[in-house]
Amino acid sequence: MIPRSTIKDIARVTGVSVATVSRALRDLPNVAAATRNRVLEVAEALKYEAHPQASSLVSGRTWTVGVVAPHFGTWFPFRTMGGINSVFAQAGYDMLISVMTSAEDRRSLLDDAGALCRRVDGILLIDTFVSVEADSVDAFFDRPVVAVGEQLAGASSIAIDNRDAARRAVEHLLELGHKRIGLVSGASGPHDPPMPVPQQRRLGYRDALEAAGLPIINELEAAGSWTSAGGAAALKQLLECDDPPTAVFCMSDEMAFGVLREASRHGLLVPQDLSVIGFDDHDLAATLGLTTMRQAVGEIGVRAAETVIALIGGEQTDDIIWDVPLVARESTAEAS
Amino acid sequence: MIPRSTIKDIARVTGVSVATVSRALRDLPNVAAATRNRVLEVAEALKYEAHPQASSLVSGRTWTVGVVAPHFGTWFPFRTMGGINSVFAQAGYDMLISVMTSAEDRRSLLDDAGALCRRVDGILLIDTFVSVEADSVDAFFDRPVVAVGEQLAGASSIAIDNRDAARRAVEHLLELGHKRIGLVSGASGPHDPPMPVPQQRRLGYRDALEAAGLPIINELEAAGSWTSAGGAAALKQLLECDDPPTAVFCMSDEMAFGVLREASRHGLLVPQDLSVIGFDDHDLAATLGLTTMRQAVGEIGVRAAETVIALIGGEQTDDIIWDVPLVARESTAEAS
DNA sequence: CCCAGGGATGTAAACGTTTACAAAGCGACG
DNA sequence: CGTCGCTTTGTAAACGTTTACATCCCTGGG
Numbered sequence: 097m098i099p100r101s102t103i104k105d106i107a108r109v110t111g112v113s114v115a116t117v118s119r120a121l122r123d124l125p126n127v128a129a130a131t132r133n134r135v136l137e138v139a140e141a142l143k144y145e146a147h148p149q150a151s152s153l154v155s156g157r158t159w160t161v162g163v164v165a166p167h168f169g170t171w172f173p174f175r176t177m178g179g180i181n182s183v184f185a186q187a188g189y190d191m192l193i194s195v196m197t198s199a200e201d202r203r204s205l206l207d208d209a210g211a212l213c214r215r216v217d218g219i220l221l222i223d224t225f226v227s228v229e230a231d232s233v234d235a236f237f238d239r240p241v242v243a244v245g246e247q248l249a250g251a252s253s254i255a256i257d258n259r260d261a262a263r264r265a266v267e268h269l270l271e272l273g274h275k276r277i278g279l280v281s282g283a284s285g286p287h288d289p290p291m292p293v294p295q296q297r298r299l300g301y302r303d304a305l306e307a308a309g310l311p312i313i314n315e316l317e318a319a320g321s322w323t324s325a326g327g328a329a330a331l332k333q334l335l336e337c338d339d340p341p342t343a344v345f346c347m348s349d350e351m352a353f354g355v356l357r358e359a360s361r362h363g364l365l366v367p368q369d370l371s372v373i374g375f376d377d378h379d380l381a382a383t384l385g386l387t388t389m390r391q392a393v394g395e396i397g398v399r400a401a402e403t404v405i406a407l408i409g410g411e412q413t414d415d416i417i418w419d420v421p422l423v424a425r426e427s428t429a430e431a432s
Numbered sequence: 433m434i435p436r437s438t439i440k441d442i443a444r445v446t447g448v449s450v451a452t453v454s455r456a457l458r459d460l461p462n463v464a465a466a467t468r469n470r471v472l473e474v475a476e477a478l479k480y481e482a483h484p485q486a487s488s489l490v491s492g493r494t495w496t497v498g499v500v501a502p503h504f505g506t507w508f509p510f511r512t513m514g515g516i517n518s519v520f521a522q523a524g525y526d527m528l529i530s531v532m533t534s535a536e537d538r539r540s541l542l543d544d545a546g547a548l549c550r551r552v553d554g555i556l557l558i559d560t561f562v563s564v565e566a567d568s569v570d571a572f573f574d575r576p577v578v579a580v581g582e583q584l585a586g587a588s589s590i591a592i593d594n595r596d597a598a599r600r601a602v603e604h605l606l607e608l609g610h611k612r613i614g615l616v617s618g619a620s621g622p623h624d625p626p627m628p629v630p631q632q633r634r635l636g637y638r639d640a641l642e643a644a645g646l647p648i649i650n651e652l653e654a655a656g657s658w659t660s661a662g663g664a665a666a667l668k669q670l671l672e673c674d675d676p677p678t679a680v681f682c683m684s685d686e687m688a689f690g691v692l693r694e695a696s697r698h699g700l701l702v703p704q705d706l707s708v709i710g711f712d713d714h715d716l717a718a719t720l721g722l723t724t725m726r727q728a729v730g731e732i733g734v735r736a737a738e739t740v741i742a743l744i745g746g747e748q749t750d751d752i753i754w755d756v757p758l759v760a761r762e763s764t765a766e767a768s
Numbered sequence: 769c770c771c772a773g774g775g776a777t778g779t780a781a782a783c784g785t786t787t788a789c790a791a792a793g794c795g796a797c798g
Numbered sequence: 799c800g801t802c803g804c805t806t807t808g809t810a811a812a813c814g815t816t817t818a819c820a821t822c823c824c825t826g827g828g
Contacts, residue, residue: 168514178504
């Protein structure tokens, strides 16, 4: 139907050999200007496009980057992928996406690393926490790896300081005079290995309380499973305490949205009766007036993509720790 | 670093020819059971994995499906892609994602169709509205195409009846006794060609009003640009009318979230002072108590993926019109 | 006992590139 | 005028599969 032209066709028309055509098309040196122009001209006329499989079979270059995301569900990996995609589309790379929902998937990512490496030029791990399985990825991947959200030996990393950011979030509540501060955490299941992110954010929460001389109270920590429904359930649980919190720190905005809703179900006004601070700066956080810690998710994706491209090109890169500024909105106020 | 084994290695170890190995590995007929077992055994031992580029170079099969999404921003395409991905991961297909943000992208999708076809076995168009550019895709794509969200000649389609669903949404408000019903629309820009979805939903909105003998009032229709911020702005505009609406229908839940927030900024209680109905059944709709029209987005993705796989396998498929049930929650109530 | 037929296997040519190596052309310099 | 060296070009061998075709062997029917 659509006549595909090959390098051979161009060679025939221009009267040069396929080798010269190949060189001309790829801007390699040692081809006469006149020849190159003629080749490009004919290629244009024939609407030539290189056959990707053929060229990667021999060159090894696939112009594809493997992107491993924790799931296809929540906002965070999606936005990150959006940032990544915008860079790759520009640079001519495709993404090969795989999701990692369970701990077995994490194991099999490493086991099947060889097969993955064969199809990609580089690998981007989003919040994938390979570090709980292996100290270093050197032994598994044959290709440059950049990890978003964790430090990982053998990979470049782009991360935030979760502990510090969480601490500052809670400090914001402390500065407003709150003394009983709840935590809505995105804990992993009881059988999963502990995940770095919730772990670090919990440590930050406790750091802040300790620095303020406040006690750590287990009853004030509830699990929200990273979803808005989970956040709602978590607040419900916190409100059943004898002495319920006057403020809560949620490890994600999505959970915070559930908290906001649950608060209004209980007749509590935010921020008068309950202050709420989230984490992420979700797209809806601004319109819902949620105070939060901003992760520049899209930009992190952009930088991650740029980093992996640089590594593929043989450049050196530095690890990046991203700032997480506090964005004060209407969901937090002075303790009454 | 990682020793990759080829079909040749297996041939050498087993003592048969590469052709036989290839046949055995792919379960083709005419290979003795004993030989096949031996080959599989050795392949296992050598951790053999076929080189994807090599095999697709000669067979034409890429085990990749092109997925074209309208953008990487909102919830709808993301969730759809989640459904698609779950099927593809099972079936062994990869997705090659490209996003189409502008009208030019739509044009170049068709212009570069040849190059795309060479890298994929099938194509999935999500809300991509190629129909505004071309009557049929037969002439462009060499591969099976399935369109999500629009009817398109030359492609299988999986869609909803936007006009009917919008009509039923507005009828719900009418049944509650509302007489002044606003519309928050996801209109396209003034220079873009009219898009089928907002067009159809607007027609449904007007259908309902007309059937109820109510006038069509331009002032009651505001543009929300598919975002929550846009939704908030749209409500602000609607409230400036001389006779503001007592209920609004939003073409997406994300815009409805903005409307909910803007209402509370104006001191309006939902649903007492303002009824709000959305469209999509966004993940957050349940926790925010939003009445909405449910699009089973994930399942639509699943069906779309299954359809394209069936088409690749040479089967015939039927177009699917998906149900869009009303999900009544707490954001709509009797007119006061 | 011969031959047809069919299943199992091997041989080798694709597929469309890239790339090592050889060769040719040409000017400059001793 | 021969040779060296540089640029430009061509030849052909990869890359790792699939697949058309040939070959071989075995069985069963005549």
